[in-house]
Amino acid sequence: MRLARICCLDLDTFFVSVERILDPSLCGKAVVVGGTKWGRGVVTSASYEARAFGVRSGMSIREASERAPRAVFVPGHHEEFTSYSRRAREIVERFSPIVVAASIDEAYLDFHGCEALYRRPGDADDDATILRVARAMTQAIADELGLPSSAGVATSKSTAKVACGLAKPAGVLLVASGAEEALLGPLPVRKLPGIGPVSEEKLARHGIATLAELVRAPDTVLRPIFGAYTEGVRRDAIGLGHADLGRERPAFREHDPHGSTVGSISNERTFVEDGPSTTYGILCGLAERVCARARSRGVRAGRVTLRLRYADFETITRSCTVAPTAADVEVHRVVLRLYEAARARPLGVRLVGVALSRLSFEGPQLELPGFGEEVRRDRAVDAVREKFGYDAVQLATTLGRRRGQKGSASGARDQVDAGLGAPPRAPRVAR
DNA sequence: TCTGGGGTCCTAGGACCC
DNA sequence: TCTGGGGTCCTAGGACCC
Numbered sequence: 001m002r003l004a005r006i007c008c009l010d011l012d013t014f015f016v017s018v019e020r021i022l023d024p025s026l027c028g029k030a031v032v033v034g035g036t037k038w039g040r041g042v043v044t045s046a047s048y049e050a051r052a053f054g055v056r057s058g059m060s061i062r063e064a065s066e067r068a069p070r071a072v073f074v075p076g077h078h079e080e081f082t083s084y085s086r087r088a089r090e091i092v093e094r095f096s097p098i099v100v101a102a103s104i105d106e107a108y109l110d111f112h113g114c115e116a117l118y119r120r121p122g123d124a125d126d127d128a129t130i131l132r133v134a135r136a137m138t139q140a141i142a143d144e145l146g147l148p149s150s151a152g153v154a155t156s157k158s159t160a161k162v163a164c165g166l167a168k169p170a171g172v173l174l175v176a177s178g179a180e181e182a183l184l185g186p187l188p189v190r191k192l193p194g195i196g197p198v199s200e201e202k203l204a205r206h207g208i209a210t211l212a213e214l215v216r217a218p219d220t221v222l223r224p225i226f227g228a229y230t231e232g233v234r235r236d237a238i239g240l241g242h243a244d245l246g247r248e249r250p251a252f253r254e255h256d257p258h259g260s261t262v263g264s265i266s267n268e269r270t271f272v273e274d275g276p277s278t279t280y281g282i283l284c285g286l287a288e289r290v291c292a293r294a295r296s297r298g299v300r301a302g303r304v305t306l307r308l309r310y311a312d313f314e315t316i317t318r319s320c321t322v323a324p325t326a327a328d329v330e331v332h333r334v335v336l337r338l339y340e341a342a343r344a345r346p347l348g349v350r351l352v353g354v355a356l357s358r359l360s361f362e363g364p365q366l367e368l369p370g371f372g373e374e375v376r377r378d379r380a381v382d383a384v385r386e387k388f389g390y391d392a393v394q395l396a397t398t399l400g401r402r403r404g405q406k407g408s409a410s411g412a413r414d415q416v417d418a419g420l421g422a423p424p425r426a427p428r429v430a431r
Numbered sequence: 432t433c434t435g436g437g438g439t440c441c442t443a444g445g446a447c448c449c
Numbered sequence: 450t451c452t453g454g455g456g457t458c459c460t461a462g463g464a465c466c467c
Contacts, residue, residue, distance in 0.1 A: 014467095035435075042435050044467085057467085060434055103438090103467045196465045228441060268436060303459095313434070317461060353436085438466080446459080 002177045004127055004153050005111040006243055007134055008160040009092055011085075011141070012148040012169045014105035015045035015076055018084050021146050022077060030071035035061050040270055044076065048169065088141055088149075095137045100245040108157060108245045131174045138172060155180065156241035161193050180239020185212035192236055199225055211237045265290050265301070268353025274311040275348030283339060285394075286354040287331040292390070294356055295382055300324035302358030304331055306338040309351035318342040324360050327374040328381075331356070 011017065015033040020026045030050035034057075035041020043064050046055040053068035065073065085104045093099050098110035111133065115126040123129040134151040141149045152163025154175040162184065167173035175183055184192075189211055190200045202225045208214050214222070215237050222230045235241045267286045283306075294301060305319035318338040325331065335354055343349075381393045 040432085040435075042433095044435080058434085060432090062432055063434090106467075194465070198464060264438070266437065270435060305461095315462090319460065321459065351435090355438095436467105439464105441464085442462085444460090446457100448456085448458105449454100 002155040002240075002243065003112065004155050004174055004176055005114075005130060006154055006157055006160045006245070007096075007109040007111060007130075008152045008157070008164040009107050009109060009134075009137065010150050010164050010168070011088060011105040012150055013045055013047055014085075014147070015081055016047045017147050018080050019074055019076065021084075022080060026072060026074075030055075030068050032061070032064050032068065032071050032073050033076045034073075035075055040272065084145060084147065087145055088147060091140050091144060092137060094140075095133060098245065100248045108160070110243075110245055111153070112243075127174055127176055131172065134172045134174070138170070142170075154239070156236070156239060156243050157245060158193055158236040158241040159184065159239045162187070162191055165191065175239070184237060184239055185210065185215070187211050189214050192233070194229065194233060194236065263299075263359050264355055264357035265293050265297075265299075265359070266305075266307075266353060266355035267293075268307060268351055270309075270351045271349070274350045279339070279349060279352060280336065283335050283352055283354065284332050286352065287335045288328050289390075290354050290356050291326050291328045291331050291378065292382060292385065294326040294359070295378060297359075298362050299359040300326045300362055301331075301356030302360060303356070304334045304338070305353075305355040305357065306335055306342060307351070307353035307355065308339070308342055308349060310345055311348035311350050313350075314345075315351075316342060319355075321358075326356075326362075326378070328378055329374055 016026075016031045019031060019033060026047075028049070029047070030053065031047040032043055032050050032055060033046070034044040039061060041061045043055060043057050043059045043061060045057060046064070050064070050068050050071050053071070055064045055068050055071070061073065064071070081104060089099065089101060089107060092107055092109065096109040096111055096114060099107055100109075101107045111130050114133070115129055118129050118133050119126070120129065120132075123132065130153055134153050138149045138151055141147050148170045150164050150167045150170060151172045152160045152165070152167055152175070153173070154160040154163050155177050159175055159180050163173040163175050188200075188209060189195050189203050190197075192211060195203075203209070203214065203217075206217065206221050208217055208221075215234060219230065222233065226233050232241065267289045269282055269286065271282075301322070302324050303319055303321050305317055307315065307317050309315045318341065320334055320338060322330070322334060331354070339352075384393050
């Protein structure tokens with residue numbers, strides 16, 4: 001018997017809500033979080049007042065400022081977002097022992113088996129009990145943190161998420177077992193998690209606009225669109241999807257040697273102007289950052305990927321399998337080699353990125369020549385950064401970029417190569 | 432003044448091996 | 450002389466989510 005015991009909890013317009021706590025004068029105003037007004041950023045969160053002007057998350061800041069010229073644009077206090085997210089999670093964990101964080105502002109809970117614990121004489125049935133508990137949870141988040149949130153409760157993760165979306169803002173909706181298909185059927189296909197703009201468009205070409213129509217569509221139509229997901233999409237569309245909460249993403253997970261090969265760590269930067277001559281310095285800075293994050297998580301990467309986006313937005317990736325490493329110099333070498341091989345077009349570059357994947361937990365250190373030295377050096381740098389902040393120590397090439405040195409790309413590379421032999425860093429303690 | 436940055440998962444072609 | 454078939458790894462790209 002399927003029961004409505006899976007709960008999706010989502011903090012409403014999370015970044016905006018945190019900004020309003022930090023600056024109460026933003027309450028009641030159209031607020032857009034995400035980069036500066038004239039930069040190249042996009043909207044990461046928009047208040048309902050801003051949405052009334054047609055502002056949506058993912059939209060460029062430029063377009064948002066055209067639609068809502070009088071809105072308040074703020075870049076966002078990201079450390080505060082992380083802090084509030086953690087505190088919200090602590091509250092949520094009081095309500096169920098099974099909580100899986102899906103993102104900074106979203107979590108799933110499993111209430112199976114919790115009915116007896118929460119049951120009260122006034123509750124009509126167990127569904128009413130769980131609904132009351134979900135309301136108490138959003139109320140606790142509002143009371144203790146001042147953050148609005150919504151919750152959806154259903155028999156599956158997918159339906160719970162849809163219900164949560166329907167409950168917004170600041171609402172709670174429980175979809176009882178058996179009521180799923182009636183609720184989901186009339187909804188546009190785009191409402192189902194996993195169906196994005198591309199699939200929506202492909203379905204539209206077959207005259208499929210609603211989930212009820214999707215469910216009736218033959219396999220010959222759905223298979224080319226959803227591939228391996230086809231059966232899962234079909235089940236989700238009638239509310240018979242999985243009730244298990246799945247894996248927590250590595251970024252939100254404590255150290256877990258059993259999940260050792262999943263996950264990736266990446267860092268990318270879009271330039272203010274296309275085609276800077278300091279690309280090499282930026283690449284080294286990105287490589288250093290992902291390596292530092294890998295070391296802090298106690299993992300090493302078996303694959304290094306370079307991402308490059310040209311001025312016309314064509315995006316390419318080049319990757320390479322490596323012996324597991326989290327050493328700065330190794331990743332520098334690989335990234336610069338990939339960049340040399342990848343840059344074929346005589347066009348400006350607007351973004352570069354570095355990703356580490358095939359992560360494995362650090363075993364005993366290998367006794368390879370030079371390996372121990374690199375690791376010791378990186379660890380020393382990590383220790384200084386731990387104390388004085390990330391920017392306290394920089395690679396010479398990265399520093400060059402920060403000081404605004406122009407220099408040709410090949411000049412920058414020479415600096416890097418020179419840095420690889422000798423200890424590459426000039427330690428600089430901030431302040 | 433076009434279009435961020437962090438991720439996950441799937442597909443498909445080619446290399447390579449048996 | 451076209452020449453099978455299966456399995457796995459590597460790589461590049463793309464859809465989707467927040």
